[in-house]
Amino acid sequence: MKILIRKLEEIADVIAGQSPPSVTYNEKGDGLPFFQGKTDFGEKHPTIRIWCSEPKKIALPNDILISVRAPVGPVNIANKKSCIGRGLSAIRTKEGNSIDFLFYFLKSNERLIAKNASGSTFSAITQKDLKELKIPIPEKLKDQIHIANVLSRAETLITKRKESIQLLDELLKSTFLDMFGDPVRNEKGWEKKATISYADCIVPGRDKPKSFTGDIPWVTTDDLEHLSTTIKSKKDIGLLRDEIKQVKARLIPKDSVLMTCVGDLGVISLAGQDMVVNQQLHSFQCKEDINNKFLMFALSYQKKYMYRKASKTTVPYMNKTICNSIPVIKPPLELQNKFAQIVEKVEKIKTKYQEGLQELENLYASLSQKAFSSAGNLLKAGKGELDLSKMEIEQERLDIAAEEGVGYGKKSHLKK
Numbered sequence: 001m002k003i004l005i006r007k008l009e010e011i012a013d014v015i016a017g018q019s020p021p022s023v024t025y026n027e028k029g030d031g032l033p034f035f036q037g038k039t040d041f042g043e044k045h046p047t048i049r050i051w052c053s054e055p056k057k058i059a060l061p062n063d064i065l066i067s068v069r070a071p072v073g074p075v076n077i078a079n080k081k082s083c084i085g086r087g088l089s090a091i092r093t094k095e096g097n098s099i100d101f102l103f104y105f106l107k108s109n110e111r112l113i114a115k116n117a118s119g120s121t122f123s124a125i126t127q128k129d130l131k132e133l134k135i136p137i138p139e140k141l142k143d144q145i146h147i148a149n150v151l152s153r154a155e156t157l158i159t160k161r162k163e164s165i166q167l168l169d170e171l172l173k174s175t176f177l178d179m180f181g182d183p184v185r186n187e188k189g190w191e192k193k194a195t196i197s198y199a200d201c202i203v204p205g206r207d208k209p210k211s212f213t214g215d216i217p218w219v220t221t222d223d224l225e226h227l228s229t230t231i232k233s234k235k236d237i238g239l240l241r242d243e244i245k246q247v248k249a250r251l252i253p254k255d256s257v258l259m260t261c262v263g264d265l266g267v268i269s270l271a272g273q274d275m276v277v278n279q280q281l282h283s284f285q286c287k288e289d290i291n292n293k294f295l296m297f298a299l300s301y302q303k304k305y306m307y308r309k310a311s312k313t314t315v316p317y318m319n320k321t322i323c324n325s326i327p328v329i330k331p332p333l334e335l336q337n338k339f340a341q342i343v344e345k346v347e348k349i350k351t352k353y354q355e356g357l358q359e360l361e362n363l364y365a366s367l368s369q370k371a372f373s374s375a376g377n378l379l380k381a382g383k384g385e386l387d388l389s390k391m392e393i394e395q396e397r398l399d400i401a402a403e404e405g406v407g408y409g410k411k412s413h414l415k416k
Contacts, residue, residue, distance in 0.1 A: 102135070
């Protein structure tokens with residue numbers, strides 16, 4: 001497959017965005033959808049938040065939208081005629097070039113593009129630098145389309161897997177409501193008291209450890225798997241028992257309910273093993289008459305209470321008293337345990353789906369790497385030839401993943 005190195009402006013027209021007067025913005029659908037930057041981007045297509053009645057610069061359907069200001073590099077594809085502000089540029093491919101190939105190239109090389117940014121206050125890329133980006137592109141359109149189709153297929157499988165995982169989460173939430181009703185309104189009339197009535201609590205120590213050389217996980221807010229089980233730090237850091245003693249930290253026992261009490265309140269998880277947590281987390285240890293999985297879900301419905309009671313400082317903060325006072329319903333333990341069994345079954349399915357998602361994402365990254373390496377690597381031995389034999393091997397893995405099925409998220413399937 002012959003590869004050519006072309007400047008972006010040789011294979012596409014680049015249209016710089018321009019912000020219209022703010023008085024022309026509206027939320028009632030008057031004019032064209034108005035996209036200002038990455039904040040409007042979705043997975044592949046932008047999400048409409050506002051409209052503009054007097055657009056200055058226009059993107060057409062199938063134009064690539066690229067963020068050119070803080071951050072530089074992220075891309076989406078316009079799926080309708082729209083107005084673009086100065087935070088974006090529209091890239092419109094010229095005849096004989098595949099929009100999808102160019103989209104996937106830009107998406108896979110976001111960091112490379114960001115390196116062309118400049119500016120002290122915030123990063124931005126000039127139109128000149130954007131137009132001069134060098135694109136390694138197959139000479140034949142059919143080859144461009146082939147590469148784009150393979151990546152699109154992998155991306156579709158990833159999307160389907162994510163949808164399946166999301167449906168599993170929704171299934172558990174709907175099951176909870178079916179069994180117990182809304183725990184805030186408590187229309188079923190369950191006993192309802194402060195959480196501390198049903199659980200003990202351990203407040204973490206104030207001091208952060210000075211070293212992390214052990215295998216007892218050090219867990220913070222970012223590590224929590226919401227409404228699931230947290231096993232370790234995402235940074236894979238942990239403590240020795242001596243390091244815990246040095247800062248007088250508290251060991252949080254396995255199966256405790258963990259809850260954020262600073263910033264993003266109400267992120268809730270179960271401790272998958274003994275661990276140490278920082279001051280932004282609060283923990284509950286369930287007594288005999290309440291199930292920890294039930295408590296985790298019940299607490300998740302009390303976010304409004306948490307924010308209403310939290311101290312209004314720089315960030316929302318719940319002290320020990322507020323955390324312990326969160327109201328919780330207490331249905332019969334037998335019913336709680338029945339719900340917990342459902343949670344365990346769904347979590348097993350979810351774990352398999354997440355493992356499959358990770359494999360698909362690794363496969364997508366591998367395919368992208370083989371198709372969109374730097375221009376120097378793409379030019380094999382200076383002959384301008386791209387060897388896609390290794391990419392074909394990855395395609396076989398993609399075929400296997402598709403044949404095995406990635407879970408299309410049907411609720412009838414989830415209930416089996």
